Amino acid sequence: MEEILIISNYYPPEKGAAANRIEQLALKLKQNKYNVSVVCPLANYPKGELFPEYKGKFSITEELQQITVKRLWIYPSNSKNFILRVFSILSFSLSLFFFLLFKKTPKKVIVQSPPLLLSFISVLTLSFKSKKIILNVSDLWPLAAIELGAIKTNSLSHKISCYLERFIYRKATLILGQSNEIIAHVKTIASTKNCYLYRNFPDHNKAKIDLRTNIDEPVKIFYAGLLGVAQGVFELCKQINLEGLPIELHIFGDGAEKNQLQDFIRNHPKKNIFFHGMKERNKLLEELKTFDIALVPLKTRIYGSVPSKIFEYGALGFPVLYFGGGEGEDIVQENKLGWVAAVGDYSALNEEIKQISKISKEELATMKNRLFENANQIFNLDNQVAELFLKDVF
Template sequence: MKDILIISNYYPPEKGAAANRIEQLALKLDQNGYQVSVISPLPNYPKGELFPEYKNKFSVTEKIQNITLKRLWIYPSNSSNIFKRIVSTLSFSTTLFIYLLIAKLPKKVIVQSPPLLLSFTAVLALWIRRRKIILNVSDLWPTAAIELGVLNKDSISHKFLLFIERFIYKKANHIFGQSNEIIAHIHSIFPEKKCLLYRNYPDHFIENITDEKQNSNEPIKLFYAGLLGVAQGVFELIQQLELNNLNLELHIFGDGAEKDQIINYLNQKQIKNIFFHGMLERNLLHETLQNLDIALVPLKTRIYGSVPSKIFEYTALGFPVLYFGGGEGESIVEENNLGWVVPVENYKSLNSTLKQISEIGTDKIQAMKKQIFLHAKQHFNLDEQMKRLIKNDAF
């Protein structure tokens, strides 16, 4: 059996797209005959505190679903204080670096990036140990940080992160990119580097898409489910929405830095057609979403290289997508007829599109759901993608 290690900053029982994505990769490798181990921090995301069962522990080794998990110490924090966030990142990076230098490791290792500092630490240690490094790039940093306005271009921090970015690309034996833009960016720096497209396809499909909604008199129900952070911009979005007199509701599920702002705003304004539900377990969330109609996928600004995994996750559940993020994700929605595309940051156009959706009627949306589900099942297939990668000696 072939051994392979995955290094990631997130892994279940932590919630969110990043943890789910790495778990899916681990399980698919296991199903294809690999002996898989994962190194991650002691679970602490998204609240920035250790889960109760992991408190007062320096490291934990456990086996779940045939995956061997090594969880290492971290000083957890989701504080807005940049110093505390840096200390948190450095704490796990230091623990990880020491562990990778002294532990018995398989010959092949997948390193998740971002976060950049963590991937740099892992790549450096693995390069010293002469392991085969497979870099899995989900977002382009520091490019995304510049576009989000959290980093100043040509600052000392920016130049340092550019050095780290180039180092990990150079030392990787080959690279997975979640988008064609990521691969184009890497090839602009290292034209000869072997890069493979690895989309964040889901490993779930439902089989009970119905032709009719149980109560066609209900409003059309949009939902956002995911991280409530700076990149998604949900707080600004709900302030800009004009839902009065529309046959629409918006349901919000998730947690993150903007959670309190969203709750306070909805309470103060007493908005009747926007509902906040908090964070739900993934299976419970999917069950709850069956009563809703359209997935809202926003980004605060166009982020080069980013393709939100929600596009694939929710079309696999049969939901049309209202995409408000620009970039390659916009092309995917348009080319696959997955729903509606609104130019990023154009709230006037967003409200105009919402008005059109409100007038469509539930019968047409139900027909869209069935068609989108069948398309996603055929074209966004994780098993088929994994077979192609294995055939191309990706692992």
């Protein structure tokens, strides 16, 4: 059985799209007769502290669903202090560098990017060993950091990041891009590089949760995920207008905006917004069975970014209210997945919500069934992976 290694900054039991995406890839490779191993940090995301089962450990090797997971030391932090965050990234980068340098690694290695520094360390070390490096690019850094205001154009950090970006694109054997925009951007830096589209599709065979539409309840819109700067959920809650409408907004998640979000909801009970905190995935899906529409927001349009929630919720049968712009907006519209409001335009968002309030629960139930069946054809992970194998990507 041929071996393949995946290097990622996130992996379950960590929550979120990044961890789920890498787990799905690992499991699909396993189903296709690969002996799969994963190297990642000791689990700490999103709170920036080690999970209880990993405290006091320097490294650990586990078997999860027949995937060998090697977790290396990290100094975890999600602090706003720049020095602490850089130190956290450097700590795992150092662990990873020595692991790749001195440990035997398979001939084929998938490297997740971003984080940019980790992918640079991985590509640099693996290129010395003449490995087949499959670079899996899910977001464009430093471009996304510029758009989010995290770094300034032509600053020292920007110039260093651009160098790292050019290096990994040019040194990788081939590149998987999560969007057409990512592939187009990579081609501006490495024009001859073989690039392949690899969407963040969920495993549809495991997705069905038997949605129920309660006729006598208000329409329940939900957001489930990270409460961070990029999502802009706190600002959205301040701007959204549900008063007088038979609609509720329910929020599930954790992150930097959690406390101010809770305070705002507590002080504005007439907003029809409810906060439920972070839920374990199976419990979350069980609770969402009676919900109606998934909200997918971004604070600003991020070139190359296509939130995986679009595909995940489609596979579950949820219509989507998309508020993020870019390629994601095109996907929602082209596949009739729900409603779109221009990113940052809260007036347009509130207008779409008014239109949603006029839809009957019976119409929503029909829409859910149609979306579930269509998603099985459009967002099929097995077909996508099979096509990549035919192209000798793996």
